[in-house]
Amino acid sequence: MTYLVYMILHVLAVSIVVLTIFIKKPGFRLVGVVCGAVAIWLPLFMLLKTLGLPNPDTPSGKVRILGSKMHDTEDVLYVFVDTLGRDKTPRVFSIPVERKRYNRRGNAVDYTMQVVSVEPGDGGMFELVYIDYEPPDLLKGGMMRRYQAPDSER
Amino acid sequence: MTELLTSIILMALQLATVCLLFAMLFLHATERWWLRAATLALGAGAIVLPILSVSAMLGHPDPWPSGGRYEVYGWDVNESDEAIYVFVAAEGDPVPRQFKLPFDLKVALRLQKARENRGGYHRIDIKIDPGKNRDRPEYEFIFVKAFEEE
Numbered sequence: 001m002t003y004l005v006y007m008i009l010h011v012l013a014v015s016i017v018v019l020t021i022f023i024k025k026p027g028f029r030l031v032g033v034v035c036g037a038v039a040i041w042l043p044l045f046m047l048l049k050t051l052g053l054p055n056p057d058t059p060s061g062k063v064r065i066l067g068s069k070m071h072d073t074e075d076v077l078y079v080f081v082d083t084l085g086r087d088k089t090p091r092v093f094s095i096p097v098e099r100k101r102y103n104r105r106g107n108a109v110d111y112t113m114q115v116v117s118v119e120p121g122d123g124g125m126f127e128l129v130y131i132d133y134e135p136p137d138l139l140k141g142g143m144m145r146r147y148q149a150p151d152s153e154r
Numbered sequence: 155m156t157e158l159l160t161s162i163i164l165m166a167l168q169l170a171t172v173c174l175l176f177a178m179l180f181l182h183a184t185e186r187w188w189l190r191a192a193t194l195a196l197g198a199g200a201i202v203l204p205i206l207s208v209s210a211m212l213g214h215p216d217p218w219p220s221g222g223r224y225e226v227y228g229w230d231v232n233e234s235d236e237a238i239y240v241f242v243a244a245e246g247d248p249v250p251r252q253f254k255l256p257f258d259l260k261v262a263l264r265l266q267k268a269r270e271n272r273g274g275y276h277r278i279d280i281k282i283d284p285g286k287n288r289d290r291p292e293y294e295f296i297f298v299k300a301f302e303e304e
Contacts, residue, residue, distance in 0.1 A: 003208070011201050014172075018197035021178045022190070032179050040172050043165065043204035050208055052216030052251035057209075067228015067241040072248040080228040080241035080252060090230045090239050091213040092252045 003053070006046040013039040054078050054094040058118045062131055065114050066090055075099045075125065084115070084133075093118075095126045158214070164207035171200040215239050215254035219282050219291055226278040226295070231262045238262065242280060253282070256290050268297060276300045 013035040020032030063081035070077050077097040082090050095118055115133035118126050178193050215237075224242035227250055231238050236257040243250035268275060279296040 007205065010204060014175075014197055014200045017172075017175050017179070017200075018193060021175065021193050029179060033176070036172055036176050036179070039200060040169060043168055043207060046204065047161070047165075047208050047211055048218075050212060051214060052219075052253060053212060054249065054251070055209075055213030057212075066230050067226075069227045069241075069243060069250050074248075078227075078241075078250050080230075080239075080250075082230060088232050088235055089215065090241075090252065092241060092250065093213055094249075 003046065003050050006042060006049065010039060010042045010046070013042060052092070054092040056094050058095050058126055059083070059091070059093050062115055062117050062133060064133075065116060065128075070097075070099065077128075095128075096124060097128070098125050101127075158211070161207045161210045164203050164210065168200060168203035168207065171196045171203065175200060213252070215252045217254040218288050219253040219255070219284065221282050221284050221291075223279055223281050226280050229265055231257070231265060233257060233262065238265070240280060255282075255293050261295060264295065264297070274300055 016035040017032050017039060020028045020035070059079075059081055062084050063079075064084055065079055065081055067080040068077060075096055075098055077095050079093050079095060080090055081093065098121075115131045116128040117131055119129050121127040174196050175193070178189070178196070181189070222244055224240075224244050226240055226242050228241035229238060238255045238257055238261060240253050240255060241250055242253060268278065276298045279298065281294045281296065283292045285292045
């Protein structure tokens with residue numbers, strides 16, 4: 001909601017600046033300058049206000065679920081995920097998931113620490129598909145830990 | 155990290171487009187068709203770029219959490235980044251959000267213990283106080299046990 005309000009304000013501010021460029025009147029120019037100044041700062045406020053909120057895009061590839069919460073009234077599941085190697089910062093996503101399906105598993109359904117991929121289901125909804133995930137073996141192929149490496153001074 | 159970089163680049167481009175629009179505002183020959191086309195293109199860019207920039211950062215943690223009491227739905231401890239990421243929702247707010255909190259070894263160990271014994275807790279709350287230093291908010295986890303100890 002906050003995101004939408006800021007976005008509408010931003011579109012309005014930029015549109016007024018563009019209009020004032022075409023309407024050559026001294027008073028309008030001042031309005032254009034004020035709106036331009038607003039258009040510079042609004043995206044920054046928008047970014048600060050929306051940091052931490054769920055991303056409406058579904059996560060791509062495999063993700064490990066660190067926590068989840070179903071919306072109180074709508075068919076939306078919020079997931080807190082580890083992107084498995086993309087980087088170390090977890091992300092929050094909102095995924096349209098059928099409430100009946102979620103409830104059938106019981107509200108105490110524990111997705112936590114499960115590796116899943118989000119796949120499209122019926123009627124614009126999505127499904128969480130469990131993956132039997134094996135973490136990469138770092139010792140495979142003759143790789144060794146630093147403490148296992150031969151001492152170069154010897 | 156890629157999203158952060160993309161967002162910074164898009165923000166810089168947005169700033170540049172608005173500055174160019176400012177320049178157009180004081181240009182006196184906007185009757186030329188190519189200047190009009192350029193103005194419209196810059197206007198469209200100034201509208202679209204922030205949308206892309208903010209969208210790229212949606213879902214990332216907020217390092218400056220607002221104060222209050224929240225219910226905790228998940229967490230991730232990252233000692234190398236010296237951060238504890240929490241997935242929380244305020245009372246009455248159906249939409250949860252993610253906060254980044256400063257690392258504390260005692261809290262990290264307590265959270266590890268809680269993860270090993272998830273069924274043992276009725277709920278976990280967190281009380282956050284932004285404090286004087288906005289970069290290091292103060293916080294306290296409140297563990298409500300499912301069963302009272304005898």
